[in-house]
Amino acid sequence: MKAKLLVFAYGNLSRGDDALGPLLAEVIEDKFNASEQVEVLTDFQLQIEHSLDIEGRELVLFIDASVNTPQAFSLSELQPERDKSYTTHAMSPAAVLQVYQEVTKFDPPPCFLLTVQGIAFELGEPLSAMAQLNLQQAKDFIMPLLQKADVDFWRTQCTEEAGFA
Amino acid sequence: MYENLETADNSENLKRVVVDPVSRVEGHGKVTLLLDEDNKVQQARLHIVEFRGFEKFIQGRPYWELPVLVQRLCGICPVSHHLAAAKAIDQLVGVDPENLPPAADKLRRLLHFGQILQSHSLHFFHLASPDLLFGFESDISKRNIFAVLNEYPDIGVQGVKLRKYGQEVIRMVSGKRIHGTGAIAGGMNKPLTKAERDYLLEDVDQMIAWSADAVNLVQKVLQSNRPYYDDFATVPTSYLGLTKKNGGLEFYHGGIRAKDALGNLLMDQVDYCDYNDYIHEEVRSWTYMKFPYLTALGKEQGSYRVGPLARINICDSIDTPLAEQARLIFKLHSSNPMVHSTLAFHWARLIEVLHCAESIKSLLHDPDILSSELEVQGEKRFEGVGVIEAPRGTLFHHYQVDENDIVTKANLIVSTTSNNQAMNESVRQVASEYLSGQELTEPLLNNLEVAIRAYDPCLSCATHAVGKMPLQLELVDAQGNLVDKLTKHNDGQIERTR
Numbered sequence: 001m002k003a004k005l006l007v008f009a010y011g012n013l014s015r016g017d018d019a020l021g022p023l024l025a026e027v028i029e030d031k032f033n034a035s036e037q038v039e040v041l042t043d044f045q046l047q048i049e050h051s052l053d054i055e056g057r058e059l060v061l062f063i064d065a066s067v068n069t070p071q072a073f074s075l076s077e078l079q080p081e082r083d084k085s086y087t088t089h090a091m092s093p094a095a096v097l098q099v100y101q102e103v104t105k106f107d108p109p110p111c112f113l114l115t116v117q118g119i120a121f122e123l124g125e126p127l128s129a130m131a132q133l134n135l136q137q138a139k140d141f142i143m144p145l146l147q148k149a150d151v152d153f154w155r156t157q158c159t160e161e162a163g164f165a
Numbered sequence: 166m167y168e169n170l171e172t173a174d175n176s177e178n179l180k181r182v183v184v185d186p187v188s189r190v191e192g193h194g195k196v197t198l199l200l201d202e203d204n205k206v207q208q209a210r211l212h213i214v215e216f217r218g219f220e221k222f223i224q225g226r227p228y229w230e231l232p233v234l235v236q237r238l239c240g241i242c243p244v245s246h247h248l249a250a251a252k253a254i255d256q257l258v259g260v261d262p263e264n265l266p267p268a269a270d271k272l273r274r275l276l277h278f279g280q281i282l283q284s285h286s287l288h289f290f291h292l293a294s295p296d297l298l299f300g301f302e303s304d305i306s307k308r309n310i311f312a313v314l315n316e317y318p319d320i321g322v323q324g325v326k327l328r329k330y331g332q333e334v335i336r337m338v339s340g341k342r343i344h345g346t347g348a349i350a351g352g353m354n355k356p357l358t359k360a361e362r363d364y365l366l367e368d369v370d371q372m373i374a375w376s377a378d379a380v381n382l383v384q385k386v387l388q389s390n391r392p393y394y395d396d397f398a399t400v401p402t403s404y405l406g407l408t409k410k411n412g413g414l415e416f417y418h419g420g421i422r423a424k425d426a427l428g429n430l431l432m433d434q435v436d437y438c439d440y441n442d443y444i445h446e447e448v449r450s451w452t453y454m455k456f457p458y459l460t461a462l463g464k465e466q467g468s469y470r471v472g473p474l475a476r477i478n479i480c481d482s483i484d485t486p487l488a489e490q491a492r493l494i495f496k497l498h499s500s501n502p503m504v505h506s507t508l509a510f511h512w513a514r515l516i517e518v519l520h521c522a523e524s525i526k527s528l529l530h531d532p533d534i535l536s537s538e539l540e541v542q543g544e545k546r547f548e549g550v551g552v553i554e555a556p557r558g559t560l561f562h563h564y565q566v567d568e569n570d571i572v573t574k575a576n577l578i579v580s581t582t583s584n585n586q587a588m589n590e591s592v593r594q595v596a597s598e599y600l601s602g603q604e605l606t607e608p609l610l611n612n613l614e615v616a617i618r619a620y621d622p623c624l625s626c627a628t629h630a631v632g633k634m635p636l637q638l639e640l641v642d643a644q645g646n647l648v649d650k651l652t653k654h655n656d657g658q659i660e661r662t663r
């Protein structure tokens with residue numbers, strides 16, 4: 001039986017601020033370790049097969065580091081999109097939802113993207129000081145949402161319009 | 166034939182066209198074309214900017230961290246680095262490959278087959294099939310996985326599920342999708358349970374069937390327009406890879422074999438621990454990436470290709486029946502002893518997918534695979550070399566440690582590096598054939614990308630943060646003035662600025 005809420009964080013722990021996603025996932029996993037309602041998955045990057053991880057969920061949260069997020073973090077609702085991010089290296093969560101739709105012929109469950117602002121991504125570097133602060137703020141923001149896994153509530157908490165992220 | 170295009174005379178009078186980075190190639194790449202006043206290609210270079218800092222990242226760490234640590238070098242083939250490092254640190258604890266417990270050896274092979282299956286499947290179904298199914302110069306809106314899923318839904322779904330199956334093999338063997346600690350010095354850290362084995366067996370016959378279909382598909386495509394596909398980006402080269410003692414195809418452990426462009430043996434069953442005696446790396450001023458070559462042939466003649474095309478070309482047989490049958494058909498494709506067509510990389514890659522699927526089934530039925538005798542130890546050594554055939558080709562990990570088990574020296578030769586010279590040759594060939602005298606257009610750029618993509622170069626080191634992957638094309642004159650610029654944003658929009 002799959003958990004209703006999937007948290008999917010992606011990034012590389014040894015690439016500076018790219019670790020933001022997996023680090024936040026670790027915190028969430030510790031918090032919800034005993035819960036059967038929440039499953040936490042991590043990977044280096046999004047890929048086509050991750051569309052199958054969405055199957056059977058009621059709510060999905062993607063977490064990623066982003067250089068484009070103007071503030072510490074940002075939450076937006078995702079829609080399937082042929083956004084041509086077929087540079088697999090950077091496959092977007094919206095594109096993963098599109099693959100889900102094409103493969104299963106069903107609409108995906110409600111999916112959200114939490115981006116946490118990062119600035120430095122060099123191999124072997126630790127989190128930057130700014131990313132450490134952003135991580136804490138993102139953690140404080142997301143934990144109450146995970147406690148109340150309600151899509152309508154999440155929509156009220158979005159900091160960005162739905163669309164490509 | 167095209168060597169003169171790498172360094173042009175009178176380069177100060179040339180225009181510069183930059184394609185940066187190459188899309189649908191894993192990571193960051195940039196193609197620079199220097200055009201003369203008549204828009205003829207005078208100089209062509211493929212720049213890859215990622216391969217630096219590996220050794221620094223590893224030095225100073227205790228050796229037992231390496232199998233986990235090196236996975237983070239590359240988000241595309243972490244298992245390959247994991248296994249190459251594990252083989253190297255086996256030696257640091259005094260364990261040679263033949264002394265590894267049978268279950269540990271077979272679990273590592275199972276892990277490796279899963280990795281190659283998922284990596285090759287992603288590359289073919291997601292990255293290469295749009296070009297092959299819709300044509301190199303087809304509308305840009307078609308050249309992606311969505312179009313494949315829409316117009317060839319069975320093929321698209323098979324690609325997704327083959328990839329997923331490979332990931333599941335990795336997860337069952339190593340315990341996690343990524344950052345797993347499956348291999349440790351001297352063995353493996355967890356056995357495969359009967360439930361895990363049975364779970365993987367459920368779908369394996371389907372994977373074999375889909376793999377066989379994929380081999381037939383690519384064979385049909387590449388034979389449908391032979392002069393064009395055979396000649397596209399094709400460069401006759403030498404080839405290098407591991408083989409079994411009997412010359413059979415081998416991914417995990419074997420001796421180094423190399424053959425020249427005519428199929429003559431250059432070396433065979435060379436102990437990879439002695440690789441430094443046979444392979445040197447040339448440094449060139451314009452790129453961070455080195456150019457490996459066979460020492461005996463020298464810098465000018467010694468470059469070689471690795472990866473699927475090399476492996477299928479140099480091996481004498483494959484020990485699984487369907488893949489062997491496919492290999493024999495593949496070899497008949499050329500009247501020469503070696504198949505040099507760069508696009509035949511795709512065909513060879515799918516033969517390997519089929520071999521992986523067959524081998525996974527075979528290993529899952531092997532009684533040793535459930536054994537819990539997984540680790541041995543020997544007498545400490547201070548140097549270890551691990552070499553495997555990664556999806557993209559031969560991967561070398563070489564470490565030295567001090568008395569405190571800290572890595573003091575590390576040397577890695579990654580697969581894409583070995584194909585560096587050949588990729589440059591292919592770029593030059595395509596540029597010379599297709600871009601001369603023409604303005605830069607998206608279909609023409611895609612021809613360049615198709616050529617590079619055939620090698621499946623791993624240009625990345627797993628950073629992927631949103632917003633960091635625009636595609637830029639710049640036209641700069643010899644004085645450094647920006648003449649034209651195209652930017653391909655993450656959402657696929659192309660913006661022109663002059």
